[in-house]
Every structure is written in C-alpha cells, then in structure tokens.
Amino acid sequence: MTDARDTTHYVNPAPFNPIEDEVLTPEQERYYQASQWQIMWWKFKTHKLALWSGVVLILFYLCVPFAEVIAPYTPNTRDSEYLYAPPQALHFFHDGQFVGPFVYGQTSEVDLTNMKWVFTDDPNQVQPLRFFCFGTEYKFWGLFDANFHLVCPAEGGTMFLLGTDRLGRDQLSGLIYGARLSLTIGLVGVTISIVLGLFFGGIAGYFGGVADSLIQRLIEIMRSLPELPLWMALSAALPVNWSPVWIYLGLTIILGLLDWPGLARAVRSKLLSLREEEYARAAVLMGAKPQRVITRHLLPGFTSHIIASATLSIPSMILGETALSFLNLGLRRPSVSWGVLLNEAQNISVVTVYPWLMAPVIPIIIVVLAFNFLGDGLRDAADPYK
Amino acid sequence: MLDYILRRIITMVPTLLVISFLIFLIIELPAGDYISNQIAALRSSGEASAVAKLEFLRAEFALDRPFLERYLIWVGLWSGPHGFDGLLQGNWGWSFEFNKPVEEVIGPTLPMTIILNFTTILFVYIVSFPIGIYSATRQYSWGDYGFTFLGYIGLATPNFLLGLILLYLFNRWFGLSIGGLMASEYIDQPWSMGKALSVLAHLVVPTIVIGTAGTAAMIRRLRANLLDELHRQYVTTGRAKGLKERKLLVKYPLRMALNPFISDIGNLIPSLVSGSVIVSVVLNLPTVGPVLLSALQSQDQFLAGFVLLFVAGLTLVGMLVSDLLLAVLDPRIRLGGRAAS
Numbered sequence: 095m096t097d098a099r100d101t102t103h104y105v106n107p108a109p110f111n112p113i114e115d116e117v118l119t120p121e122q123e124r125y126y127q128a129s130q131w132q133i134m135w136w137k138f139k140t141h142k143l144a145l146w147s148g149v150v151l152i153l154f155y156l157c158v159p160f161a162e163v164i165a166p167y168t169p170n171t172r173d174s175e176y177l178y179a180p181p182q183a184l185h186f187f188h189d190g191q192f193v194g195p196f197v198y199g200q201t202s203e204v205d206l207t208n209m210k211w212v213f214t215d216d217p218n219q220v221q222p223l224r225f226f227c228f229g230t231e232y233k234f235w236g237l238f239d240a241n242f243h244l245v246c247p248a249e250g251g252t253m254f255l256l257g258t259d260r261l262g263r264d265q266l267s268g269l270i271y272g273a274r275l276s277l278t279i280g281l282v283g284v285t286i287s288i289v290l291g292l293f294f295g296g297i298a299g300y301f302g303g304v305a306d307s308l309i310q311r312l313i314e315i316m317r318s319l320p321e322l323p324l325w326m327a328l329s330a331a332l333p334v335n336w337s338p339v340w341i342y343l344g345l346t347i348i349l350g351l352l353d354w355p356g357l358a359r360a361v362r363s364k365l366l367s368l369r370e371e372e373y374a375r376a377a378v379l380m381g382a383k384p385q386r387v388i389t390r391h392l393l394p395g396f397t398s399h400i401i402a403s404a405t406l407s408i409p410s411m412i413l414g415e416t417a418l419s420f421l422n423l424g425l426r427r428p429s430v431s432w433g434v435l436l437n438e439a440q441n442i443s444v445v446t447v448y449p450w451l452m453a454p455v456i457p458i459i460i461v462v463l464a465f466n467f468l469g470d471g472l473r474d475a476a477d478p479y480k
Numbered sequence: 481m482l483d484y485i486l487r488r489i490i491t492m493v494p495t496l497l498v499i500s501f502l503i504f505l506i507i508e509l510p511a512g513d514y515i516s517n518q519i520a521a522l523r524s525s526g527e528a529s530a531v532a533k534l535e536f537l538r539a540e541f542a543l544d545r546p547f548l549e550r551y552l553i554w555v556g557l558w559s560g561p562h563g564f565d566g567l568l569q570g571n572w573g574w575s576f577e578f579n580k581p582v583e584e585v586i587g588p589t590l591p592m593t594i595i596l597n598f599t600t601i602l603f604v605y606i607v608s609f610p611i612g613i614y615s616a617t618r619q620y621s622w623g624d625y626g627f628t629f630l631g632y633i634g635l636a637t638p639n640f641l642l643g644l645i646l647l648y649l650f651n652r653w654f655g656l657s658i659g660g661l662m663a664s665e666y667i668d669q670p671w672s673m674g675k676a677l678s679v680l681a682h683l684v685v686p687t688i689v690i691g692t693a694g695t696a697a698m699i700r701r702l703r704a705n706l707l708d709e710l711h712r713q714y715v716t717t718g719r720a721k722g723l724k725e726r727k728l729l730v731k732y733p734l735r736m737a738l739n740p741f742i743s744d745i746g747n748l749i750p751s752l753v754s755g756s757v758i759v760s761v762v763l764n765l766p767t768v769g770p771v772l773l774s775a776l777q778s779q780d781q782f783l784a785g786f787v788l789l790f791v792a793g794l795t796l797v798g799m800l801v802s803d804l805l806l807a808v809l810d811p812r813i814r815l816g817g818r819a820a821s
Binding site (some may be wrong): 317324328330463464 | 493498499503506507509510511535565632633635636637638640644645647648651652744747750751753754755757758761772773776777779784787789792795796799
C-alpha cells in the first residue's frame with residue numbers, strides 16, 4: 095500500500111510485457127478473424143424478429159417443392175357434392191372422449207329461398223384424419239404418379255379445413271399449391287431486377303459521364319411512373335394463348351422490368367464511393383479491365399447491401415402478382431396462385447355469403463410481413479462493423 | 481422563386497415526352513390492333529362489306545402506318561389523315577369499344593380521380609404528421625408501440641385486399657354498401673348539398689384504404705428523422721437553458737425533420753396513384769381505374785393509352801407540387817439555383 099507520505103519509488107516486480115494490452119481474448123480473436131459473412135450472421139442472430147421471420151418463410155417455402163405431399167387434395171380436384179362447403183372445424187374430443195384430430199361429416203340440403211346449399215355438421219359421423227397415408231392421386235413434380243400424403247381425410251370422408259369454392263375445390267390445397275407460384279414469382283422477379291439493376295447501376299457508377307446522366311434520367315422517369323397501371327398494361331399484352339409456364343415467365347419479367355431503378359440507384363451510389371477506395375485504384379493502375387475491377391474488387395463490397403434491398407422488394411412483387419391475377423390479367427386457371435384463388439372473391443355478394451373465399455389474404459399478409467422484417471434485419475446486419 | 485418554378489416545369493417536358501413514348505410502346509405491344517382483330521373475326525365469318533368499312537377506319541385512325549409515325553400522329557407532332565390532330569391539339573383519341581371520343585368516355589371520371597388522389601394525399605399528411613411527432617417525442621411508450629404495430633400491419637396489407645375486407649365487414653355489420661362514390665339515388669342528379677355529402681361519406685373508406693400504407697411509411701420516416709434531430713446537442717443545450725419543451729420541439733428539430741417529410745411525399749405519390757387505380761376497381765369507384773382495366777382487356781388502345789398518360793401526368797404534377805412546397809419551406813432550395821435542380 096503506498097501512502098501519500100511514502101516518497102520511495104515503487105517498481106512493479108512483475109516482468110514487463112510491452113504487448114500485454116494488445117493480447118486479444120479468445121472471443122476478440124474469433125471476431126477479428128471471422129469473415130464478413132460470419133460477422134453478419136452473428137449480428138443477424140441478435141435480431142430475433144428477423145430470425146423468426148426467416149424461419150416462418152422457410153416453412154412457407156417448404157410448400158414449394160413438397161406441395162403435392164403436404165396438400166390433402168390437388169388444387170383442381172372437384173367434389174360436386176360439396177360446392178361452397180364451409181370450413182370443417184378440427185376437433186379432438188368426441189363425447190368427452192379423446193379421438194385425436196378429426197372432423198365431423200357434413201350433411202347438405204338445399205335452401206330454396208336463398209338458392210344455396212346449407213351444410214350442417216353431423217355429430218354421428220366422426221371422421222378421424224389419417225396421417226402418412228395414401229389418398230388422392232397426383233403427378234409428383236409433373237413427372238411420376240404417386241398418392242402419398244402427409245394427411246388425408248378418412249376413407250370416404252372429407253377434409254375441407256378452409257372450405258371449398260364454387261366448383262367444390264379444396265381451399266387449403268389451393269393455398270398450398272398456390273404458394274408454389276406466388277412465392278417463387280417474387281424470387282425470379284427479383285433476380286431479373288438485380289441483374290438489370292447491377293447492369294445499369296454498374297455502368298452509371300463506374301463509367302460516369304454521359305452514360306451516368308442518361309441512366310440517372312431514366313431512373314428518375316421510371317421512378318415517377320405509377321407501377322401498377324403499367325404492370326396491368328404489360329400483362330394485358332401477354333398473348334392469351336400462351337401456356338401457363340410462358341405466362342408465368344412473362345409475368346416475372348414484367349415485374350422485374352419496372353423494379354430495377356431502385357436497385358440501380360443503390361448500386362450506383364455504392365460504386366461511386368467504392369471506386370475511390372485505394373484497393374480499387376490499385377487494381378486499375380495494375381491494368382485490370384473494368385469488368386474485372388467491378389466483379390472482383392467492387393461487387394463483393396456491397397453484395398450484402400444488394401441482398402438486403404432485394405429482400406425488401408420481394409413483397410411488392412408478390413403483391414403485384416396477386417393484384418394482377420386478382421384482376422384477371424395475370425395467371426389463370428389451371429395455374430394456381432394466391433391471386434388466382436382470390437379471383438373467386440372478386441364479387442362482393444359472393445364474399446358476403448361465403449367469407450372463407452378470402453382465406454388467401456392471411457398467408458399473403460404473413461409472408462409480406464415476414465419478408466419486411468427479414469429485410470430490415472438483413473439491412474441492419476449488412477453493416478456489421480457499425 | 482419564379483425562376484425555380486419555371487425551371488422545374490420546363491424539365492417536365494422531356495420527361496413527359498419519354499413517358500408518352502414508353503406508354504405508346506406498351507399499348508402497342510399486343511399483336512394487331514382493335515380494328516384488325518375485328519377484321520379477322522369478320523373475315524372468318526365471311527362478311528366482306530363490313531371488312532371494307534373497317535379497312536377504311538384503319539386508314540382513318542392511321543393504324544396502317546409504321547410505328548414511329550403512329551406515335552407522332554398520336555402525340556400530334558406529325559401530320560395524320562386529318563392533319564395535325566393529336567394530344568397536343570387537344571384530341572385525346574377515339575375509343576373503339578365505346579365508339580365515342582375518349583374525352584366523352586373518361587371525361588366524367590377525371591375530376592373524381594383527381595379528388596380521390598388529392599384527399600388521399602391530404603389524409604396521409606394530416607394523419608401521419610401528428611402521429612409521427614407523437615411517436616418520436618414519446619419513444620417506446622405504449623402509444624408508440626401501438627402505432628408502430630399498426631404501421632407494420634398497414635404496410636403489409638395490400639390495399640386492394642384491405643378494401644375487400646372492409647367491404648365485407650361493412651356489409652356484414654352495417655348492411656352498408658360502401659362501393660361506388662355516391663348513394664345510388666344521387667347518380668345522374670345535378671349537384672346538391674345532399675349529393676356532395678354523400679360523395680364525402682363514400683370517400684372516407686377509399687381514402688383510408690389507399691392511404692394506409694403510405695401513412696404507415698410516412699410515420700416511420702418522420703419518427704426516424706425527428707429522433708435523429710432530437711438527439712442533437714443543440715436540443716440538449718436548449719433544454720439546459722430552460723427553453724419550454726413545446727418551443728424547443730417546434731422551433732428547430734421539427735423544421736429540420738419537415739424537409740424529408742415533404743420530399744418523401746413526392747416519392748410516395750406514384751404508389752398512391754397505383755393504389756387508387758386498383759382500389760377503384762375493387763370498390764367500384766367511378767375513376768379511371770375501372771376504365772383502364774376494361775380498355776386493357778378489350779385492347780382499346782387509345783383509351784388505355786390516354787388513361788395511362790393521365791395517371792402518369794397526375795403523378796408528375798403531384799411530385800411538382802411537393803417540390804414547390806419544399807422550395808417554399810426551404811430557402812436553400814429556393815435560392816440555391818443550379819444545385820437544387
């Protein structure tokens with residue numbers, strides 16, 4: 095203990111280590127040696143809402159490859175006994191006895207005053223659901239026949255958990271199959287928009303000058319145009335006699351065609367700032383061609399930003415497809431997407447009587463919300479050093 | 481200021497030209513045209529006399545000319561079958577489907593479109609401004625969380641679905657039809673107090689439906705901007721010197737946060753106009769939306785082209801107004817001359 099009056103010089107007996115302060119703890123070492131993507135992942139993990147949104151989206155996207163197996167019916171299976179049948183509630187207990195998940199069978203009779211079928215639950219008909227079972231036949235991926243399902247109705251029974259439409263087609267199966275087109279259209283559209291955005295933004299940001307101001311003007315004009323009316327006009331131009339696949343591809347191109355200006359602008363401003371970095375200048379001085387400088391030196395610097403902003407523009411594409419199909423300008427039966435399903439709900443008097451036709455609204459809202467949260471999280475994580 | 485306005489308006493001219501070209505390109509994309517499709521249909525049923533008449537009409541509307549010439553004739557920069565007679569001369573074209581000039585087909589819907597978009601923008605301003613300030617000044621309060629949550633829902637719900645849901649709920653709960661823009665007894669009646677009130681009442685739902693997403697976005701933006709300002713040192717200094725909270729807020733940070741608020745409205749206008757088109761279709765409002773849809777479906781090209789141009793023009797005017805507002809508010813832009821444009 096040194097006293098205030100103690101004037102003797104104190105020397106620490108421990109040996110002096112000049113780099114003591116610079117020695118890193120194992121965690122710090124891990125942090126400094128981690129790659130950019132690793133750090134982004136750590137940062138992203140702390141954003142719980144975004145993480146869970148990602149999980150939800152993965153669950154939804156499982157419907158894309160496995161729609162046939164998950165859905166109890168095929169989307170175009172018609173059951174003429176059950177036109178506009180209401181959703182069957184899922185029960186677990188019958189007469190106080192645990193049966194497992196089951197539905198009550200429905201009996202129908204005609205209501206002649208309102209000219210519609212009235213369905214009532216029949217408490218004597220207990221129809222337990224079957225799991226990992228064989229039911230409606232389908233062509234898996236359009237390639238080979240199969241009839242395996244995760245869940246099927248009881249033998250001779252029905253299972254319309256979300257009701258049926260005008261032709262007795264199961265809504266739930268429609269939603270599961272519809273996810274296939276609705277969810278992928280955003281991804282393909284965004285890919286197209288990224289390619290266009292990188293191309294135009296890259297030219298504008300790297301070369302500058304006349305090309306830059308021309309592209310800038312074009313971006314400004316495109317951004318001042320209302321998207322939806324133009325989407326409508328473009329998709330009305332798709333020939334009616336095209337096959338569903340071509341219509342689908344055409345739609346993705348249309349959606350991507352009007353979406354790139356935002357991305358191009360981001361790419362341009364990022365390029366402008368990165369171009370001034372020393373490593374980029376060094377590459378130019380060493381004689382690298384523009385293409386190599388852009389793709390090898392500049393692109394990796396803002397890939398994360400592009401991914402984040404692309405994620406944020408997927409929902410608008412999903413909504414665009416929904417709107418177009420809803421208006422009869424996009425996909426049509428036999429293709430099934432959420433917009434196509436909503437098309438049935440276009441007539442308000444039908445919706446008032448059969449409200450379950452609006453079911454596709456729910457997955458759409460969930461997916462759009464999830465993409466927004468995920469995009470927000472990615473955007474925050476894209477700048478891990480902040 | 482006058483100088484700025486003038487310069488800003490002049491820059492709109494080339495923009496409009498490019499847009500009109502793009503639009504003409506789009507409406508000409510489908511194979512054939514309205515009349516040649518009719519000719520093909522008549523040929524297959526073997527009516528030769530009608531075919532001759534339609535051929536005459538094709539020449540009359542210059543549909544037999546090359547693409548660029550057709551475009552210039554449509555705009556009125558090239559001499560067509562009747563001399564210079566295009567958009568610039570005030571001829572909006574001919575609607576084949578209705579067999580009337582475009583002017584007569586959509587004339588009545590234009591004021592309604594403008595009114596609807598105007599009230600929507602007003603709604604976005606009026607609602608998002610106080611809520612944005614509230615959320616920023618009382619950050620992390622229950623009110624703030626509530627509005628943030630509502631905002632997310634508003635952003636995620638596509639406006640036409642919201643319209644559909646509201647339509648259903650109103651029908652269900654009040655037995656009320658909220659479609660249309662006025663009660664049915666006023667349709668085709670001269671303007672009166674009752675009619676005006678009815679239109680106002682019917683405007684409420686579409687305005688909310690179209691404006692929700694925009695309002696949510698604006699609240700988020702204003703909140704973020706204002707929060708940035710409120711954490712500046714000059715605010716702390718002002719507070720330390722005993723400035724009243726209210727004055728402290730209104731005098732500087734709010735003015736700073738107002739600029740992006742106004743200019744963002746300009747960025748928002750395209751999506752608002754987009755929304756008004758589809759919501760009009762869902763709610764059956766007599767605006768250009770339903771006209772555009774039917775024109776596109778029947779390939780009524782001049783009608784569709786004009787509606788598209790009108791909608792784009794509306795957006796441009798909206799952005800112009802928001803730019804001018806910004807210039808009024810911010811002397812740096814008004815006096816900045818070249819730097820601003």
